Amino acid sequence: MNESEHKSLDFIRQRVSDDVANGKNDGRVHTRFPPEPNGYLHIGHAKSICLNFGLAEEFGGKCNLRFDDTNPEKEDTEFVDAIREDIRWLGFDWDAEYFASDYFEKLYLWAIDLIKQGKAYVCDQTVEQVREYRGGWDKPGKNSPHRDRTVEENLDLFSRMKDGEFKDGEKTLRAKIDMNSDNMNLRDPAMYRIRHATHHRTGDQWCIYPNYDWAHGQSDSIEGITHSVCTLEFEQHRPLYDWYVGQLEVHHPQQIEFAKLVISNTMMSKRKLTELVAGGFVEGWDDPRMPTISGFRRRGFTPESIRSFTKRVGITKHNSTTDIALMNLCIREHLNRIAPRVTGVLDPLKVVIENYPEGEFEMRTTGVNPEDENAGTREVPFGRELYIERSDFMEDAPKKFFRLTVGGEVRLRNAFFLKCNEVVKDETGEIVELRCTYDPETSGGKAPDGRKVKGTIHWISAVHAIDAEVRLYDVMFENEDPSDVPEGKDWKDLINPNALVVKQNAKVEPILAEASAGAPYQFVRNGYFCVDSKDSQPGKLVFNRTVTLKDAWSKQQKKGGSPK
């Protein structure tokens, strides 16, 4: 990356590029991705991952993975493992892996340094007292009565805090900065709190734990991070970040903030996603409705599509909401290129071709992927009894309906023209079968007499088809902004009940019995699907619809309100 390639760098890449050009940090670029292991990674994290690892790649630098595990009560190794897996799946590998807890000892020693410098003190105030003394935006703060303890007293107290002599909440270590600052973070922020809790890595070794601000900058510093990228809500923490590393006179990374990802119709709050899992509103963190990396993976999204999405979203400093349609575009674009075409009939309707001999079959040749010449062809059986999609037939069709109607003719994809002669219904009036005839002269898909058909529909040989369950997904929230909850409602009331629709009686091609979990397929005219990695079993196949195809017909139907 040289200076002449200036164009179109986002503001962070621009800044890093300038720093490299100016020889800052000896031209070194070292970033880190610092998740707290208290939940699974979501698509918002993917943006940060792509940024941090991308920066390292583009500038010939390094990127660490650091687990920000300073709050033992919320964290767990389950999350550590899941985070590693998700990052790898996205296609990134970290140069070094650390935990903030690796630095507990170092941080403790540094805290003692600060106490000795008279820049930190042990405070006995309760949470309520601290809040009261902090003042407000319009009110100056008041000094804690413990602010002027001697160094000796502080050293003694802090050591006893560490030794477990006090109960949770009884004391804190605070930085002595300025109780009058315009920036609330600088009004003597807490550095340590007492928590007699078992940490997922350090066990019961510690009962005092560093707060985020005290841990983060120093962790960055220890690792030689040059650019510490985080989201906008940490903007007003930067002065504190700078104050700590400044007082300690250690390597000083540059914190840079960017706007986090917001996607329409999508819940991005980790806290609320945790609630969905805990409350059983979804199957788990990897439920295909979830905006988690593991949810997208199980749903059939590819790492390429997610990386492409984060690239298109861009990096800026202002809050914006990205249309979920952009995600769909990215995954369709990728799957269109790579997914083999197969037939899956979601709502089967039996078709009997009266002029096709009983018990006879022939093989029809079909292209595997029209977007990929090298994909080759495949043979599929055709016979007297087929299944077609229920929505491909209408008794009273509107003029723009290009599919099968009574007396009308349609093309069976890669096969023949088909005409419907008669509708067979059960006692409830439901259509159970179509009696049809085919035209053997139209084998190539064209009629020798030149007559045309407007529509082409997919079909599957009834005796060859295998059963499958198919799960259709939609946005999890019907409102664009799921955090905008109407009066008297809970945000969970806004969950789209149709976010998951299960088709129990789908018919798919026998070849799909061997499909491996996650491998993408296009069910022609129905969308992109993959075998579910958890629930699918031999003999009881389960497919997830990753995304629909663009569908001009259903769009037109909705608009015109024409009959279904």
Next chain:
RNA sequence: UGCCCGAUGGUGUAAUGGCAACACAUCUGGUUUUGGUCCAGACAUUCUAGGUUCGAGUCCUAGUCGGGUAACCA
């Protein structure tokens, strides 16, 4: 109420003082044995008002609107 940050089509971004560009979405039309793909077309005086300048989306000032911010969370 203080402080910090931001503002370019319906949406997301670009333009680094010099012709407002790209993509999505939407709408038209063409191609098509997937109502897919592909192709072509339509869609903005850059929040407002002043200022600096030959020239401002970009720099300055003021305002408006939006976001963040007062855990012993991260």
